[in-house]
Amino acid sequence: MDLEKQDAERTAPPAHRPPPRQPEAGEGCLVVAIRLPVRVVVLLVVLPVRLVWDAGAAAARWLGRAVFRPLGRALLWAGRAVFVWPLVGLWRYVLVPLGGALAWLGNLVVVVPAGWLYRYVLVPVGSALVWLYARVLTPFGHGVTWVVRGIVAVLATIGLGVFAVLARLARYLVVVPCVWLYTWVLTPVGHAVARCVKGLVRLAGMLVTGIGTVLYWITRILFVLPLLAVWRWVLVPVGRVLAVVGREIWDALGHAWRVAGYVSLAVGRFLRTLFRWVVVEPVRWVYTRVLTPVGHVVRDVVLRPAAAAAGAVGRAVRQSLASARLTLRQARADLRRVLVGEQHPARDENRREPIGGDTRTLGSRTTALTKD
Template sequence: MELRKQPPESPASAEAAARPVHGERRPAPGGGCLVAAIRIPVRIVMLVLVLPVRMMWDALAAGARFLNDTVLRPVGRALLWLGRAVFVWPFVGVWRYVVVPVAKGLARLAKVCVGVPAVWLYRWVLTPLGHGFAWVYTRVLVPAGHAVVRVLRAVGAGFAAVGRAVYAVLGVLARCLVVVPAVWLRTWVLAPAGRALAWCGRGLAWCARMAVTGIGIALYRVARVLFVLPAVGVWRWVLAPVGRVLAVVGREVRAALGHAWRVAGYVSLAVGRALGTLLRWIVVEPVRWVYRSVLTPVGHVVRDAVLRPAAEAARGVGRAARRALGSARASARQARADVRRMLFGEPAPVRAADRREPSVAEGRTLGSSTTALTKD
């Protein structure tokens, strides 16, 4: 028996206890015995089915990442560089060193052969011709056009007066012969006949509407009894319960699939870590030990005992060879100089040209007493 009272549970601790662990969704409370009976078998079956798929998926993802990092990305960079070298750089070189200079040369040629003559033709031929045509237009054609317009206006005014008179006569004749008889015919013949036909049409339409309404009501009641009421009964007493059961099953299958996928992810992660640890113990650690304990000391011994003496010997041989080549070149130059002296004699001494300024050794100095005027 416990003598001390347990502290009351705080709302924060209750909320923390009700919070899902590792992102797992908790099922809604009050699912019922049907939900509880479906959930556990469905989750077990989903875990058995999903676990191989998740492990295969994780293995494929790891292999794809390894293949991308080690093969596809270097090959892609090499292909990109090759594509630039084969397609981009030649076109850039052709554009920069062929097309652009040729285009500039053609532009200058077009300017010299076409632009300058066109400007000269426009300035010294077309512009004077245009000024002359403008003067003719202003001084000759415009006054002639005004005179013609005045004559045409006078002729048009006469024709307009005649046309107005003819139009007035034709309007009176049309009113007396066409408009007045047409108005009388519409008022006393066509309008009464149209009203009578409209009344008859409304009566026929009312009769047809009543007949169609009665037939429609009868067909509606027959269809309701034969189709609607059985369909409502089937939906209410058969399809709706089956749909609710299927919805519960589908919801539980979806939740079980997510739960199985997450659990399979944890299992796959654990298996991957175990395989990685095993691979490290079997392959990596022995290779590292061999590298550190065997290859590195052997490499140091080879470097100190073989490679460095060989490099020093090679450098000494190179220095001796360079000195021998330098001595041979000096001997060859001396031999060529002796042959030139024997064939052509000693070269004439070069006489220095007289300069107005003293030489560098005899230059003027400002801070010394041995100037050009006092020295011996």
């Protein structure tokens, strides 16, 4: 049933398979001449590969179902037994109690002394430092700041005067001569140099433009036009032919793969049918026509009589054992009676019913309850 389901799934066309490519209007005799040989060659190449692929896939499915899944379950159970359960036991019965003990010890050794040190040492020392900062260091700092501000103000006044004098001297000794030199000397010289440089740049640009134009036309005539002709009249037609050949090879591969799938399916069905008629049917016929009647005969002729005989022997043995136990019990009672004597059961004084001569008779007028 599984093989039939797999065959049905394989023969059914998948929903995502693209529709067959329609022939283009521009296909000529070259495409038609290439298509059939290419498809024949590709089919001869792809068919063994598809057969080997399908055989490997079937073997892999069988191995996964019959070998790897049970082996994986066994390895998973072994992994749990070897790693998980010991680690869980170690965590639950060793690490957790040890962690609790270490936490209690850490609390006792570290946390409690640290709390005591913070409460009775660090807090008083911090309070003393705060008082020292607020009552001593802050007033002293304010005084030092006032003194420094006065000194800075005096120095700033003196520095401003000196800076004004130096600024006047720098203006009349440095700035004014530099401005005159820049205005009446450097500016005219710079303008002349700029005009010369501009003329040289324009001349160099004209030379570069002429050389570039000459090189452009030389490059165009010697390289670009030949390459363009090779591209247009050689590479493009060859590329189109190669594109047609590649497309046909790709389509031939897809077509050959599908055809090889149908061939592989037919071969698989043939091999399954052959295996069924060569192995399964003879084995079933031998089991149905030979082994089952022989088994019934052995059951009716040998096993059932043997079971009945064994049951009879068992019943006889049980009866013999019961008779032996009864005989042994009687012999033990006779021996006790010979050695000890006949023992009567003790009379129960509290019983409600009278015993022996105390019982009521038809000729008496009293009962056991009103006799006394």
